[in-house]
Amino acid sequence: xxxxxxxxxxxxxxxxxxxxxxxxxxxxxxxxxxxxxxxxxxxxxxxxxxxxxxxxxxxxxxxxxxxxxxxxxxxxxxxxxxxxxxxxxxxxxxxxxxxxxxxxxxxxxxxxxxxxxxxxxxxxxxxxxxxxxxxxxxxxxxxxxxxxxxxxxxxxxxxxxxxxxxxxxxxxxxxxxxxxxxxxxxxxxxxxxxxxxxxxxxxxxxxxxxxxxxxxxxxxxxxxxxxxxxxxxxxxxxxxxxxxxxxxxxxxxxxxxxxxxxxxxxxxxxxxxxxxxxxxxxxxxxxxxxxxxxxxxxxxxxxxxxxxxxxxxxxxxxxxxxxxxxxxxxxxxxxxxxxxxxxxxxxxxxxxxxxxxxxxxxxxxxxxxxxxxxxxxxxxxxxxxxxxxxxxxxxxxxxxx
Amino acid sequence: xxxxxxxxxxxxxxxxxxxxxxxxxxxxxxxxxxxxxxxxxxxxxxxxxxxxxxxxxxxxxxxxxxxxxxxxxxxxxxxxxxxxxxxxxxxxxxxxxxxxxxxxxxxxxxxxxxxxxxxxxxxxxxxxxxxxxxxxxxxxxxxxxxxxxxxxxxxxxxxxxxxxxxxxxxxxxxxxxxxxxxxxxxxxxxxxxxxxxxxxxxxxxxxxxxxxxxxxxxxxxxxxxxxxxxxxxxxxxxxxxxxxxxxxxxxxxxxxxxxxxxxx
Numbered sequence: 001x002x003x004x005x006x007x008x009x010x011x012x013x014x015x016x017x018x019x020x021x022x023x024x025x026x027x028x029x030x031x032x033x034x035x036x037x038x039x040x041x042x043x044x045x046x047x048x049x050x051x052x053x054x055x056x057x058x059x060x061x062x063x064x065x066x067x068x069x070x071x072x073x074x075x076x077x078x079x080x081x082x083x084x085x086x087x088x089x090x091x092x093x094x095x096x097x098x099x100x101x102x103x104x105x106x107x108x109x110x111x112x113x114x115x116x117x118x119x120x121x122x123x124x125x126x127x128x129x130x131x132x133x134x135x136x137x138x139x140x141x142x143x144x145x146x147x148x149x150x151x152x153x154x155x156x157x158x159x160x161x162x163x164x165x166x167x168x169x170x171x172x173x174x175x176x177x178x179x180x181x182x183x184x185x186x187x188x189x190x191x192x193x194x195x196x197x198x199x200x201x202x203x204x205x206x207x208x209x210x211x212x213x214x215x216x217x218x219x220x221x222x223x224x225x226x227x228x229x230x231x232x233x234x235x236x237x238x239x240x241x242x243x244x245x246x247x248x249x250x251x252x253x254x255x256x257x258x259x260x261x262x263x264x265x266x267x268x269x270x271x272x273x274x275x276x277x278x279x280x281x282x283x284x285x286x287x288x289x290x291x292x293x294x295x296x297x298x299x300x301x302x303x304x305x306x307x308x309x310x311x312x313x314x315x316x317x318x319x320x321x322x323x324x325x326x327x328x329x330x331x332x333x334x335x336x337x338x339x340x341x342x343x344x345x346x347x348x349x350x351x352x353x354x355x356x357x358x359x360x361x362x363x364x365x366x367x368x369x370x371x372x373x374x375x376x377x378x379x380x381x382x383x384x385x386x387x388x389x390x391x392x393x394x395x396x397x398x399x400x401x
Numbered sequence: 402x403x404x405x406x407x408x409x410x411x412x413x414x415x416x417x418x419x420x421x422x423x424x425x426x427x428x429x430x431x432x433x434x435x436x437x438x439x440x441x442x443x444x445x446x447x448x449x450x451x452x453x454x455x456x457x458x459x460x461x462x463x464x465x466x467x468x469x470x471x472x473x474x475x476x477x478x479x480x481x482x483x484x485x486x487x488x489x490x491x492x493x494x495x496x497x498x499x500x501x502x503x504x505x506x507x508x509x510x511x512x513x514x515x516x517x518x519x520x521x522x523x524x525x526x527x528x529x530x531x532x533x534x535x536x537x538x539x540x541x542x543x544x545x546x547x548x549x550x551x552x553x554x555x556x557x558x559x560x561x562x563x564x565x566x567x568x569x570x571x572x573x574x575x576x577x578x579x580x581x582x583x584x585x586x587x588x589x590x591x592x593x594x595x596x597x598x599x600x601x602x603x604x605x606x607x608x609x610x611x612x613x614x615x616x617x618x619x620x621x622x623x624x625x626x627x628x629x630x631x632x633x634x635x636x637x638x639x640x641x642x643x644x645x646x647x648x649x650x651x652x653x654x655x656x657x658x659x660x661x662x663x664x665x
Binding site for chain 2 (some may be wrong): 187303
């Protein structure tokens with residue numbers, strides 16, 4: 001599962017991607033992180049583990065997911081050919097299932113019977129509750145109280161799957177605070193519990209583990225696009241909150257110098273409004289949730305609350321590997337406003353009969369603009385990271401449906 | 402200025418443990434923080450930790466989170482923290498800052514160490530800074546002449562304990578339990594074993610924190626540790642008081658009880 005390109009290969013022994021990553025956590029957690037790292041190191045080289053993971057991906061998650069040409073949508077992109085990688089077609093409806101199945105198997109190898117997770121939009125929570133049900137693990141999900149309200153459907157799904165959902169009422173009551181609370185639980189219950197981290201942020205080894213379990217997206221997509229078009233795409237686009245779906249599809253293309261990599265963050269109500277989640281675009285280097293990365297913070301290092309119409313992108317940090325890809329210039333990151341994302345959301349629904357997640361709609365909006373820049377000969381691969389069922393409440397309000 | 406070394410030497414000479422009190426800067430108010438800390442010193446605390454309020458306190462339970470949140474809402478900034486340190490150091494107590502790493506990182510390690518020393522602070526406790534990431538901070542602290550205190554936990558292996566204590570000056574903070582800050586009904590039995598294991602690797606004083614809330618618990622911990630650290634129990638009393646004066650009186654009573662506990 002190791003990397004295959006000049007950039008973004010495995011981090012160093014301290015979990016560093018350049019200056020980013022590492023571990024900034026209470027000492028009490030270090031042995032648990034060491035244990036996870038050691039068990040993972042063994043698992044990733046164990047054919048039996050890989051076979052089991054692959055079996056679950058194929059027979060339970062629904063892999064490989066397909067590629068879909070979207071010609072009517074592409075007409076709005078200056079004629080460039082946009083092709084979607086359909087992670088929305090996985091079981092539970094988003095790319096999150098790949099990572100949770102991998103980490104749930106890892107939990108069993110760790111000999112632990114309880115998993116905790118944080119969730120913003122609810123997709124990681126639903127995926128974790130699903131994997132926990134499948135493998136017979138106790139499951140507790142921390143979710144910001146604000147997110148619980150805007151993602152009520154996913155809260156109900158998690159409960160139905162047997163998970164306990166704990167609304168977090170501290171701070172901004174969103175993903176960042178849910179992560180804090182999950183860490184507190186982990187510090188207290190680390191002997192019995194695995195923290196099933198949902199994105200490529202957090203202390204080492206989580207950024208590496210989550211990436212490795214998500215990179216199947218890019219591995220499949222790279223092969224599929226070659227079969228479909230006879231070559232590699234000109235660009236790969238993905239939405240970036242914490243960054244797991246983006247790194248999942250980027251990773252297989254890191255060594256392909258001719259393939260542009262574009263990540264799209266939530267510009268919310270616009271940079272000037274201050275209500276956004278433009279961590280890579282407008283943040284500065286700092287430490288959040290155990291990792292050195294780009295952070296939305298004030299001049300004294302206090303985290304600034306982020307905003308996005310998408311609960312899944314509403315996060316003031318980002319995975320350290322994206323910070324590294326940004327600074328190295330291998331990937332480019334842009335902002336997409338709530339309005340632009342919702343326009344792309346609506347356009348894909350009306351032109352292609354696919355209702356995307358609002359997260360993914362940020363990448364779709366970015367691809368429309370990129371297509372106009374690159375011209376009609378270009379092929380753009382977009383990671384459709386999830387389906388939009390969970391976002392219908394937001395869409396109903398936004399479009400007055 | 403009272404240093405950690407003089408505090409622990411004196412406590413040792415008196416055949417007792419040192420009492421360490423924690424309060425966040427800006428709590429219960431700007432100005433009220435120095436008065437509250439002074440009440441703790443008057444009642445027998447030897448060392449005061451001033452918390453630097455941070456938006457994402459990973460290791461803190463609900464009581465400290467609540468206090469820190471109030472402080473941040475009141476607009477506490479690093480300049481206020483340094484002013485608080487100055488005011489508390491003037492009482493004669495050795496005064497440390499307890500802070501998560503990001504505020505120092507953003508402020509600049511050398512600048513923070515220098516400004517803290519200028520304010521009369523004697524060192525820092527950094528709960529989320531691991532030995533692997535600590536070199537720049539230890540260098541800045543050494544250059545400014547302030548101590549660095551890091552944490553060991555019940556889960557720490559011998560190798561980790563050695564790595565942590567090698568980064569410490571002043572004392573070693575032994576987290577008594579696997580968990581977040583907050584007073585508890587009993588102090589975890591793991592604490593004593595952890596202190597013993599830590600002493601095998603260092604001659605520095607070893608202080609125990611997390612979960613200590615009564616004089617009896619302080620006495621229990623003082624029987625095997627060089628210092629007893631109390632935070633949430635004081636904060637709870639301030640939060641429960643009807644005004645700042647009542648809060649000060651209440652924490653002074655508890656601190657006297659604790660001070661008597663560390664002398665039993």
